[in-house]
Amino acid sequence: MKNRQPLFHVVKRDHDSPGRQVLAYVAAVVLALAVGAVLLAVQGVEPVTFYKQMLTMGIPGSRYPWRAVENFIRLFVPLLIVSLALALAFKMRFWNIGGEGQFIMGAFWAGVAAMKLGETLPQPAMVLVMAAAGALGGGLYGVFVAALKVKFGTNETLLTLMLNYVALYFVQYFAETKAAWNFFLDAESARPKFAKFPASAQMITIPVGPFNLNLTLLAAIGLAALLFVYLNYTKRGYEIAVVGDSPNTARYAGMKVGRIVIRTIFLSAALIGMAGAFQVSSAGIMSASPTNDVGWTGVVVAWLAKLNTVGIVVASLLITVLQFGCQAASTTYPSIDANFAKLLQGVILFIVLAADFFTRFKLVRRKEAAK
Numbered sequence: 001m002k003n004r005q006p007l008f009h010v011v012k013r014d015h016d017s018p019g020r021q022v023l024a025y026v027a028a029v030v031l032a033l034a035v036g037a038v039l040l041a042v043q044g045v046e047p048v049t050f051y052k053q054m055l056t057m058g059i060p061g062s063r064y065p066w067r068a069v070e071n072f073i074r075l076f077v078p079l080l081i082v083s084l085a086l087a088l089a090f091k092m093r094f095w096n097i098g099g100e101g102q103f104i105m106g107a108f109w110a111g112v113a114a115m116k117l118g119e120t121l122p123q124p125a126m127v128l129v130m131a132a133a134g135a136l137g138g139g140l141y142g143v144f145v146a147a148l149k150v151k152f153g154t155n156e157t158l159l160t161l162m163l164n165y166v167a168l169y170f171v172q173y174f175a176e177t178k179a180a181w182n183f184f185l186d187a188e189s190a191r192p193k194f195a196k197f198p199a200s201a202q203m204i205t206i207p208v209g210p211f212n213l214n215l216t217l218l219a220a221i222g223l224a225a226l227l228f229v230y231l232n233y234t235k236r237g238y239e240i241a242v243v244g245d246s247p248n249t250a251r252y253a254g255m256k257v258g259r260i261v262i263r264t265i266f267l268s269a270a271l272i273g274m275a276g277a278f279q280v281s282s283a284g285i286m287s288a289s290p291t292n293d294v295g296w297t298g299v300v301v302a303w304l305a306k307l308n309t310v311g312i313v314v315a316s317l318l319i320t321v322l323q324f325g326c327q328a329a330s331t332t333y334p335s336i337d338a339n340f341a342k343l344l345q346g347v348i349l350f351i352v353l354a355a356d357f358f359t360r361f362k363l364v365r366r367k368e369a370a371k
Contacts, residue, residue, distance in 0.1 A: 011364045021359050028355035032348040039343070043335045050329050050336070055321065058328030066211035072324050074282055075292070077216045078103070078275045080316040082298035084227050085271035087307040091231070092244045092264055098145065098160025099272050099295025101167035102138040106273025108171055109137030111286040114201035115183050126200040127215075130277045138273015139266045141167070146265035150258040164295065175288035184286055194286045203281040216278040223271070228309040240264055297323075300349055319345065 037047035057072060059065045082099050089096035110130040121129060141163065148154040174184050178192045186195040205212035231237040239260050242250045247257050272295070279290050301319055305311030326341035 009364055010361050012361055013359070021356070024355040024359045025352055028351040029348060032344065032351045035347050035351075036340075036344045039340075040336070043333075045333050045336055050333065053329035053332060054325030057321065057325045058331070064210075066209075068324075068328070070212060070214065072320065073214050073217050074279075075324055076316060076320040077214070077220045077282075078279050078292070078294045079297055079301065079320055080220045080313065081223060081275035081278070082272050082294050083301040083305070083312045083316050084224060084309065085268045085275070086298050087302045087305075087309070087312060088227070088231075088240070088268040088271075089265055090302055091307050092240050092261065094146070094149070094261060094265060095157040096142065096145075096160055096265065096268060097157055097299065098142060098163050098269070099298050100291050100293075101160070101164035101295070102142050102269045102272040103276040103279075103291045103295050104164075104167040104171055105141040106134035106138035106276030107280045107286070107290045108167075108174075108276075109273070110134035110277030111184065111197070111280055114197040114281070115195070117201075119198050119200050121200060123200045123202075123204060126198075127204055127281060130201060130281050131274050134277025135270040135274040138276060139270030141273070142269020143262055143266040146262045150261055168289070171286075171290075172288050175286075194288075196285050197281070201281060202284040203278065214282060216282060219278070224309060224313050231309065236260075236263075297345075300345065304349065304352060322348075 033051065037051070040047045040050055057068055059068050062068060082103065086096055086099055110133050113130050113133040114126070117126065117129065142160070145154075145156050145159045145163065148159065149156045174182060175194065176192050178185060184194055186193045204215045206215065207213075231240065239250070239255055242253065242255065243257055243260050250257050250260070275294070276290060280286055283290070297319060301312060301315045304319075305315040322345060323341045326336075326344070330336045330340065
């Protein structure tokens with residue numbers, strides 16, 4: 001019996017210019033917005049007005065526009081840091097899907113530091129201690145998986161995914177258990193309720209007129225610059241790239257692959273944990289679900305930016321505008337809720353990935369199949 005061949009096969013394009021990729025991405029985003037416009041129109045919402053409110057985040061005409069900017073920064077900073085941290089692991093082809101869990105554990109241990117140390121430290125020292133506690137908590141949670149991967153060859157995707165739920169239910173236990181030993185809860189409340197952090201444990205802000213600049217924004221921008229240098233101009237950054245391309249080549253070159261994996265994953269998870277510490281310090285209170293899905297969204301941002309540090313900054317900014325802007329615009333339209341941002345984000349991701357595929361590959365009709 002004659003073997004039947006597929007009618008089309010995929011062939012890599014000879015030339016893939018950066019300009020063509022950028023044009024394809026822009027066209028993909030425009031197409032995604034057009035799809036979103038159709039969905040909005042079906043629900044009786046004027047797409048142009050909605051998108052205008054979304055992109056401006058409801059700031060024009062607002063009585064307190066600085067508050068919108070402050071809330072925007074609180075969404076942007078965790079997403080940027082988590083996306084940068086995940087890109088570190090992904091460059092090494094270590095599929096860290098545990099951003100949610102590492103973020104939660106960072107937030108938890110930062111909260112422990114805040115509640116236990118109380119007012120014993122001045123605010124700058126307390127914020128630093130919380131950041132260090134969050135980084136250590138997240139880093140150890142991630143390096144546990146890396147050690148198993150190096151020692152036993154376990155699947156890091158499955159382990160990091162499962163540990164997300166372990167961390168979530170661990171924190172929810174503290175949120176729902178009313179007991180004398182549970183220092184997280186407000187002792188004066190009849191039902192389980194998190195107590196506010198001491199004033200010294202709340203994130204430092206810099207007054208700029210009526211606007212309060214959250215210090216985490218400066219920290220995130222500085223971190224992006226440091227990681228750009230680390231990945232592109234240091235020996236350790238070069239080792240990450242070599243291990244990602246070929247572990248066997250790295251071993252042949254004398255690199256200690258296991259040590260590089262553990263070191264890099266600890267750094268990746270520690271940065272995510274530090275983002276969790278920043279989140280709860282900015283909120284001034286612990287939460288049973290502090291992540292706002294940033295661990296999942298960070299995966300999307302990292303891949304949209306092709307693991308490029310500058311691209312991650314831009315993609316994080318655009319995704320945050322999309323999320324925060326949709327929340328602001330949805331207040332005007334009862335038929336649209338904030339989940340529309342997730343829908344639109346998914347459409348953008350799907351179309352951008354399709355555009356990326358067709359800029360690098362093409363479908364060719366197999367001649368013998370056509371006969």
